[in-house]
Amino acid sequence: MIKIAVLVSGRGTNLQAIIDACENNFIPGKVVCVISNIENVYALERAKKHNIPNFVISHKNKERIEFEKELIKKLEEFKPDLICLAGFMRILTPYFIEYYRNRIMNIHPALLPAFKGLYGEKVHKAVIESGAKFSGCTVHFVTEEVDGGPIILQRIVPVEDEDTPETLAERVLKEEHIAYPMAIRLFAEGRLKIEGKRVKILY
Amino acid sequence: MIKIAVLVSGRGTNLQAIIDACENNFIPGKVVCVISNIENVYALERAKKHNIPNFVISHKNKERIEFEKELIKKLEEFKPDLICLAGFMRILTPYFIEYYRNRIMNIHPALLPAFKGLYGEKVHKAVIESGAKFSGCTVHFVTEEVDGGPIILQRIVPVEDEDTPETLAERVLKEEHIAYPMAIRLFAEGRLKIEGKRVKILY
Numbered sequence: 001m002i003k004i005a006v007l008v009s010g011r012g013t014n015l016q017a018i019i020d021a022c023e024n025n026f027i028p029g030k031v032v033c034v035i036s037n038i039e040n041v042y043a044l045e046r047a048k049k050h051n052i053p054n055f056v057i058s059h060k061n062k063e064r065i066e067f068e069k070e071l072i073k074k075l076e077e078f079k080p081d082l083i084c085l086a087g088f089m090r091i092l093t094p095y096f097i098e099y100y101r102n103r104i105m106n107i108h109p110a111l112l113p114a115f116k117g118l119y120g121e122k123v124h125k126a127v128i129e130s131g132a133k134f135s136g137c138t139v140h141f142v143t144e145e146v147d148g149g150p151i152i153l154q155r156i157v158p159v160e161d162e163d164t165p166e167t168l169a170e171r172v173l174k175e176e177h178i179a180y181p182m183a184i185r186l187f188a189e190g191r192l193k194i195e196g197k198r199v200k201i202l203y
Numbered sequence: 204m205i206k207i208a209v210l211v212s213g214r215g216t217n218l219q220a221i222i223d224a225c226e227n228n229f230i231p232g233k234v235v236c237v238i239s240n241i242e243n244v245y246a247l248e249r250a251k252k253h254n255i256p257n258f259v260i261s262h263k264n265k266e267r268i269e270f271e272k273e274l275i276k277k278l279e280e281f282k283p284d285l286i287c288l289a290g291f292m293r294i295l296t297p298y299f300i301e302y303y304r305n306r307i308m309n310i311h312p313a314l315l316p317a318f319k320g321l322y323g324e325k326v327h328k329a330v331i332e333s334g335a336k337f338s339g340c341t342v343h344f345v346t347e348e349v350d351g352g353p354i355i356l357q358r359i360v361p362v363e364d365e366d367t368p369e370t371l372a373e374r375v376l377k378e379e380h381i382a383y384p385m386a387i388r389l390f391a392e393g394r395l396k397i398e399g400k401r402v403k404i405l406y
Contacts, residue, residue, distance in 0.1 A: 113333045114317035130316045131400035133357040136337075154336040156359060161403045197334035200364045 002029035002188040005080035007071075007088040008036045012043025013173060014086035014107060014180050019050050021181030029188045032078040035071065037090055053078070059090055068096040082187055084180070085142065089119070094144050102194060104142035105187070107180050109172045111154060112138040116147040124165035124172070135159050135168060137176045139183035141194065150199045152183040152192060205232035205391040208283035210274075210291040211239045215246025216376060217289035217310055217383050222253050224384035232391045235281040238274065240293055256281070262293055271299040285390055287383070288345065292322070297347050305397060307345035308390070310383050312375045314357060315341040319350040327368035327375070338362050338371060340379045342386035344397065353402045355386040355395060 004022070006015050015034060021027045034047035034054040047054035055074055059067045067090070075083065085106040097104065108115075110123045111134065118126055127135045136156040143149035155175035159168060186192050191202045207225070209218050218237060224230045237250035237257040250257035258277055262270045270293070278286065288309040300307065311318075313326045314337070321329055330338045339359040346352035358378035362371060389395050389404055396403045 111314065111317070111335070111337065113335065114314070129400060131343075131354040131402065132314070132316065133354055134314065134339075134359060140334075151334040151336055156337060161401070197332060198364070199334065 002027075002081040003032040003079060004029050004082050004084055004184065005075050005078060006031055006034045006043075006084045006086050008034060008041060008043035008086050009038050009089040010041050010043060010087045012041065012046050012086060014084075014176055015043050016046050017177035017181055018084060018086065018184060019046065019052070021185070023050070027181055027185045027188055029082070029184065032080060033075070035074060037067075037088070043086070064093050065095055068093060072096065072099055082184065084184065086180070091146060092142065097142060097144055102141055105152070105180075105183060106140060106142050106147075106149070107176050108138045108140065108147050109135075109169065109176065110138065111136045111156070112140065112147055112151060121165045121169060124163075124168040127159060128163055128165065128168060133159055135172055137172050137179050139179050141199070148197075150194050150197050152186070152199045153179045155179045205230075205284040206235040206282060207232050207285050207287055207387065208278050208281060209234055209237045209246075209287045209289050211237060211244060211246035211289050212241050212292035213244050213246060213290045215244070215249050215289060217287075217379055218246050219249050220380035220384055221287060221289065221387060222249065222255070224388070226253070230384055230388045230391055232285075232387065235283060236278070238277060240270075240291070246290070267296050268298055271296060275299065275302055285387065287387065289383070294349060295345065300345060300347055305344055308355070308383075308386060309343060309345050309350075309352070310379050311341045311343065311350050312338075312372065312379065313341065314339045314359070315343065315350055315354060324368045324372060327366075327371040330362060331366055331368065331371060336362055338375055340375050340382050342382050344402070351400075353397050353400050355389070355402045356382045358382045 031052050036056050037059045039056050044054050057070050083100050083104045138154045139152045141149040157171045193200045234255050239259050240262045242259050247257050260273050286303050286307045341357045342355045344352040360374045394405045
């Protein structure tokens with residue numbers, strides 16, 4: 001059973017998918033804490049409902065490194081095996097990334113390496129404007145390169161002619177809720193092997 | 204029945220797919236001429252086998268515009284409705300593109316807008332090195348922006364752990380041979396509507 005910490009900044013639908021997958025024993029693991037950098041977000045409510053220790057650590061009026069030291073101090077109370085970013089809206093510095101090297105995952109709502117560095121509705125707007133016929137989501141390990149870490153899983157959706165950023169976001173989000181628990185499960189089972197920028201799944 | 208001109212520089216497997224799709228009446232059209240900028244390539248043999256007028260117009264020792272004027276002069280003998288680039292290894296200038304505005308198609312062996320500006324095995328090498336779990340092909344109209352014109356169709360393939368650029372190229376090529384005739388068919392039927400960078404298919 002791995003111990004999972006989840007960092008959030010918003011409504012936390014991916015957090016919910018991870019919690020549910022743990023409770024259903026799909027993931028051999030447990031969400032041991034949820035930390036938000038923003039107060040009063042719905043993700044914290046979700047944690048409370050499942051009796052998961054939850055905290056707000058604000059990034060405001062702090063140096064990045066100071067914020068991350070606080071984050072690590074709190075995280076280390078729970079000795080997490082894996083840190084999952086789930087709509088966490090802060091870019092992490094090499095300090096944090098090195099501390100949890102190869103143990104930080106993120107999900108991006110597009111088919112990386114396309115549409116790097118964008119987030120939220122902006123990603124979906126850019127995808128639609130690019131004329132691409134497919135989008136999707138990407139679960140990847142977090143490295144110093146924003147949205148550039150080794151890719152674990154991707155899932156694909158069509159982009160429809162009538163799509164707005166909202167309708168595309170909704171379609172992609174459904175795939176996120178499948179991809180993220182799947183990637184965490186493979187990690188928990190020790191089946192992910194990083195080779196450069198590629199991640200092989202061991203069967 | 205539309206008249207299709209195909210520009211080639213190599214073995215012409217996409218040319219063959221287009222010829223076959225016309226002969227099978229999948230595309231309501233006919234390949235009226237094949238022009239290569241390189242001598243003795245196998246694409247020219249394919250044209251000969253199907254009794255399609257075929258020509259070599261070399262780009263060597265010529266200004267780009269001079270080369271393109273020769274190209275247009277030859278093309279206009281056949282009054283093509285559509286120019287298909289099929290492994291054609293020259294970047295076209297705004298002069299040529301304007302002449303055949305919205306009537307030039309190309310196929311790119313990756314999921315644009317990712318992996319623009321690369322060609323041949325280099326694309327597949329870059330895809331594998333990126334760690335992407337999916338690749339594919341993209342049929343698009345040609346504009347002044349290299350690999351940046353409105354996308355007509357995309358088809359997707361998995362990238363396997365064992366893939367080399369060669370094995371991935373082979374998998375993508377199969378999809379190219381489906382996507383390109385399909386896109387040409389939709390064009391011939393008047394079903395493609397360009398709106399900015401998006402192409403809508405009219406049903």
